[in-house]
Amino acid sequence: MDLRVAIVPVGRMDPSEVEAAAARIAKVLNQSVTLRQPATVPKAGDDPARGQHVAGPFLGELRGQLVRLPVAKVVGPQAVPDPPGQPAAGATAAQVTLFVTDVDLYKPQTDGVFGDIDATAHVAVLSVRRLREAFYKRKADPAKARGRLVKLALYALGRARGLPECNERACAMLATASLADIDMKPEKYCASCWRRLTTGAYRI
Numbered sequence: 001m002d003l004r005v006a007i008v009p010v011g012r013m014d015p016s017e018v019e020a021a022a023a024r025i026a027k028v029l030n031q032s033v034t035l036r037q038p039a040t041v042p043k044a045g046d047d048p049a050r051g052q053h054v055a056g057p058f059l060g061e062l063r064g065q066l067v068r069l070p071v072a073k074v075v076g077p078q079a080v081p082d083p084p085g086q087p088a089a090g091a092t093a094a095q096v097t098l099f100v101t102d103v104d105l106y107k108p109q110t111d112g113v114f115g116d117i118d119a120t121a122h123v124a125v126l127s128v129r130r131l132r133e134a135f136y137k138r139k140a141d142p143a144k145a146r147g148r149l150v151k152l153a154l155y156a157l158g159r160a161r162g163l164p165e166c167n168e169r170a171c172a173m174l175a176t177a178s179l180a181d182i183d184m185k186p187e188k189y190c191a192s193c194w195r196r197l198t199t200g201a202y203r204i
């Protein structure tokens with residue numbers, strides 16, 4: 001398989017936290033993942049009264065920044081040095097790009113969302129704000145938050161690649177509305193979603 005995935009931290013998002021998640025995603029995909037230099041927090045969608053951003057315009061502006069963001073690092077099982085004189089492998093256009101932000105996002109008629117996906121443009125934004133125990137006034141649990149980010153990323157990756165949701169409970173493509181649902185999911189795809197993802201059978 002040759003599924004090129006880029007992951008981009010946004011604003012003050014800790015790059016090491018994003019890299020740790022990227023390493024886990026690369027392991028699930030058995031494929032290296034490209035990390036790009038951080039994007040700046042979009043002004044688009046800013047709602048100061050709510051202390052949140054509207055997810056759709058936020059993602060749209062991030063997408064516009066993408067061409068200006070150089071590759072920071074390539075992580076994963078096949079992250080081998082590029083031969084001299086060759087363009088870096090990570091510099092090739094990603095098929096799916098995931099932005100990771102600590103800004104709280106919402107969509108109209110919601111209090112807040114975990115992220116947003118633009119399947120047509122093959123991009124998604126994930127917010128860690130509601131994945132952290134601190135948001136719910138509970139004791140910090142970084143490992144738990146990271147696992148949630150990985151699962152959300154696997155789901156967003158599938159959707160951004162055109163995969164439908166899955167009814168299999170042991171699959172990252174299972175539709176999840178709540179944090180508890182996300183916690184129940186595994187950090188992997190079921191056999192049929194894996195086949196769709198790797199063959200591009202459901203690509204839009």
Ligand SMILES: [Zn+2]
Pocket residue numbers: 166167168171172173174189190191192193194
């Ligand atoms: Zn599945």
